[in-house]
Amino acid sequence: MSEAVGHVVIVGAGHAGGTAAALLRQYGYPGPITLLGEEPIPPYQRPPLSKAWLKGEANAEDLALKPLEFYADHDIDFRANTTAERLERAAKKVVLSDGSELTYDSLILATGARAIALPIAGADLDGVLFLRTAADAETLKARVGPGKRLAVVGGGYIGLEVAASGRALGAEVVVLEREPRLLARVACEALSDFFKGYHEVKGVAFELGCSVTAFEGEGGKIAGVRLADGRVIPCDAVVVGVGAQPNDEIARDAGLECARGVVVDLEGRTSDPAVFAIGDVAHRPLPLYDRMFRLESVPNALEQAKQAASAIAGRPAPAGEVPWFWSDQYDLKLQIAGLPFDADRILLRGDPASAKFAVFHLKGDQVQAVEAVNAPPEFMMGKQLIGRRQPVNVDKLADPAVSMKEVAA
Numbered sequence: 348m349s350e351a352v353g354h355v356v357i358v359g360a361g362h363a364g365g366t367a368a369a370l371l372r373q374y375g376y377p378g379p380i381t382l383l384g385e386e387p388i389p390p391y392q393r394p395p396l397s398k399a400w401l402k403g404e405a406n407a408e409d410l411a412l413k414p415l416e417f418y419a420d421h422d423i424d425f426r427a428n429t430t431a432e433r434l435e436r437a438a439k440k441v442v443l444s445d446g447s448e449l450t451y452d453s454l455i456l457a458t459g460a461r462a463i464a465l466p467i468a469g470a471d472l473d474g475v476l477f478l479r480t481a482a483d484a485e486t487l488k489a490r491v492g493p494g495k496r497l498a499v500v501g502g503g504y505i506g507l508e509v510a511a512s513g514r515a516l517g518a519e520v521v522v523l524e525r526e527p528r529l530l531a532r533v534a535c536e537a538l539s540d541f542f543k544g545y546h547e548v549k550g551v552a553f554e555l556g557c558s559v560t561a562f563e564g565e566g567g568k569i570a571g572v573r574l575a576d577g578r579v580i581p582c583d584a585v586v587v588g589v590g591a592q593p594n595d596e597i598a599r600d601a602g603l604e605c606a607r608g609v610v611v612d613l614e615g616r617t618s619d620p621a622v623f624a625i626g627d628v629a630h631r632p633l634p635l636y637d638r639m640f641r642l643e644s645v646p647n648a649l650e651q652a653k654q655a656a657s658a659i660a661g662r663p664a665p666a667g668e669v670p671w672f673w674s675d676q677y678d679l680k681l682q683i684a685g686l687p688f689d690a691d692r693i694l695l696r697g698d699p700a701s702a703k704f705a706v707f708h709l710k711g712d713q714v715q716a717v718e719a720v721n722a723p724p725e726f727m728m729g730k731q732l733i734g735r736r737q738p739v740n741v742d743k744l745a746d747p748a749v750s751m752k753e754v755a756a
């Protein structure tokens with residue numbers, strides 16, 4: 348059967364998988380589509396889990412990508428609570444957790460990533476939490492409130508968003524970070540300093556450069572986090588936010604080429620032409636930077652869903668996009684475009700003290716990435732400059748009195 352009418356099986360009903368199913372129908376794909384999801388609910392957005400939803404500003408319906416009826420209405424066979432256990436590529440077959448099998452003509456792996464656990468004593472205590480799924484978020488929400496002591500292991504985006512939401516809910520929050528600065532893997536030093544200062548003003552405590560060696564419990568419940576220097580930080584709950592790893596096991600077991608995730612091309616196609624991989628699980632080309640990378644972001648999930656759905660529906664490949672990401676903490680909107688690969692200098696535009704500024708990462712006179720705090724024009728125009736590979740006048744860029752429109756002209 349040709350790709351344009353065959354059975355499409357999508358493994359993983361998250362942001363990427365749910366979007367791919369909807370796009371296939373939007374593109375007029377007429378063949379059968381089966382969407383398999385391990386979780387009990389239809390595809391939903393994860394970003395609010397650490398932000399609006401955790402603070403009680405959004406409800407479960409607000410999270411859903413589409414209402415449940417959408418799938419039946421569009422002849423998409425969505426199956427909740429269904430895990431794909433194994434892939435048999437020679438027979439083009441997926442074996443499910445209930446022992447049944449599904450044959451496919453095209454398979455999309457959209458299995459996402461999972462939170463990394465810490466292999467230390469006490470990791471199984473009640474109150475040692477993660478934040479990846481809506482169920483995780485429910486558990487966390489029930490533990491955070493006025494007077495509760497929340498420890499957050501990991502000063503990355505999720506850790507800091509949880510810290511901000513925790514404060515909004517009246518909890519005492521301490522963030523424990525192994526590196527000497529926050530956001531060390533993902534942002535520049537100026538941003539780390541800024542976010543640390545902002546959180547401190549809001550009442551968050553930090554332990555930087557510390558190593559967590561154990562979780563201490565009382566009666567099976569978390570009571571504190573032990574650090575390498577012997578101190579124990581008391582807490583009622585701890586959120587472990589030390590990164591995510593791709594759910595690429597079924598691809599590896601099936602012999603698909605994998606690196607840090609499943610290796611794909613610009614159509615989202617793996618080393619097997621009948622199998623695609625999209626979203627957090629994919630190790631994808633970044634033509635703008637001439638390298639392969641695994642991205643964990645909603646815009647990436649959407650872009651790759653478009654790539655795979657276009658290839659399967661026989662449409663032209665969509666135009667390449669500049670990678671981007673956002674994070675909301677308190678009244679701060681951080682927007683990041685591009686990746687700072689090969690940048691040889693950093694340029695600050697605006698004043699961090701005003702909580703409205705941007706950091707540009709330049710390679711010569713080209714913008715590689717921009718990190719913008721409450722600065723939408725810098726983000727938007729910066730993103731365009733990155734996409735166009737357009738040289739900039741660095742003096743103008745450094746001067747906030749010169750509009751970004753003029754900089755980009």
Ligand code: FAD
Nearest residue numbers: 359361362363385393394430431458459626627643644645
């Ligand atoms: P997921 O959305 O994780 O979906 C994968 C799905 O596949 C899951 O439901 C999983 O259970 C299922 N699955 C896995 N294996 C199987 C199997 N074998 N069989 C069946 N189903 C399976 N990104 C941003 O851009 N901005 C943000 O502000 C932001 N905030 C975030 C906050 C939180 C708390 C989290 C957790 C993530 C955040 N992200 C953010 C990242 C973003 O949500 C992810 O990049 C995005 O969800 C990736 O989509 P995905 O479909 O690849 O993976």
